[in-house]
Amino acid sequence: SQQGEEDPQALSIQEGENATMNCSYKTSINNLQWYRQNSGRGLVHLILIRSNEREKHSGRLRVTLDTSKKSSSLLITASRAADTASYFCATDLSSGSARQLTFGSGTQLTVLP
Amino acid sequence: DAGITQSPRHKVTETGTPVTLRCHQTENHRYMYWYRQDPGHGLRLIHYSYGVKDTDKGEVSDGYSVSRSKTEDFLLTLESATSSQTSVYFCAISESTGQHYEQYFGPGTRLTVT
Numbered sequence: 584s585q586q587g588e589e590d591p592q593a594l595s596i597q598e599g600e601n602a603t604m605n606c607s608y609k610t611s612i613n614n615l616q617w618y619r620q621n622s623g624r625g626l627v628h629l630i631l632i633r634s635n636e637r638e639k640h641s642g643r644l645r646v647t648l649d650t651s652k653k654s655s656s657l658l659i660t661a662s663r664a665a666d667t668a669s670y671f672c673a674t675d676l677s678s679g680s681a682r683q684l685t686f687g688s689g690t691q692l693t694v695l696p
Numbered sequence: 697d698a699g700i701t702q703s704p705r706h707k708v709t710e711t712g713t714p715v716t717l718r719c720h721q722t723e724n725h726r727y728m729y730w731y732r733q734d735p736g737h738g739l740r741l742i743h744y745s746y747g748v749k750d751t752d753k754g755e756v757s758d759g760y761s762v763s764r765s766k767t768e769d770f771l772l773t774l775e776s777a778t779s780s781q782t783s784v785y786f787c788a789i790s791e792s793t794g795q796h797y798e799q800y801f802g803p804g805t806r807l808t809v810t
Contacts, residue, residue, distance in 0.1 A: 626799075627801070628800070671739070675796070682727050682790060683729075
């Protein structure tokens with residue numbers, strides 16, 4: 584089963600509203616990352632939060648991490664139609680020279696104009 | 697797409713035929729990855745490479761092999777394609793320095809096995 588699971592699977596909001604997506608995971612992590620995928624394209628890295636961080640901001644993005652609950656949330660404020668995409672969380676379990684991410688199944692966000 | 701190209705971008709092939717997908721990077725990054733993306737499964741790691749001739753299996757490696765003879769190229773081969781390997785395949789790269797790293801993805805290859 585997936586290490587990271589996003590919730591909800593799909594989210595539809597009006598332009599200007601905030602969008603919140605959640606990610607839960609099962610084991611200890613080095614960091615957790617969020618990626619965006621526009622339809623028919625590759626994934627694009629949005630933000631990385633380290634296991635010793637609790638909150639991080641980047642523009643209209645706010646990510647929180649609660650390692651005690653093994654969960655993270657991604658908040659997109661003042662959403663725009665261009666934010667319509669799938670959003671994936673990815674957990675880094677790397678140790679030693681191995682560098683691997685485990686991706687969740689994603690949240691499909693639709694922002695209606 | 698961060699200096700990563702994939703070829704071909706689309707391919708239709710018949711069951712039982714061998715297929716090779718190519719990933720090429722211009723970033724000189726040490727790590728390269730092959731994922732497949734299927735509805736409801738997100739991205740699943742097939743194989744990855746941590747250097748020339750250094751590769752390892754991922755979560756869904758059965759039926760796939762890889763080779764990396766040059767830093768810039770990572771090849772994924774389906775030895776005998778099956779309909780269950782119909783998917784979108786993504787290549788990704790990452791740097792080797794620093795404790796925390798992100799991955800950069802190519803545009804994907806849509807493979808249909810009939």
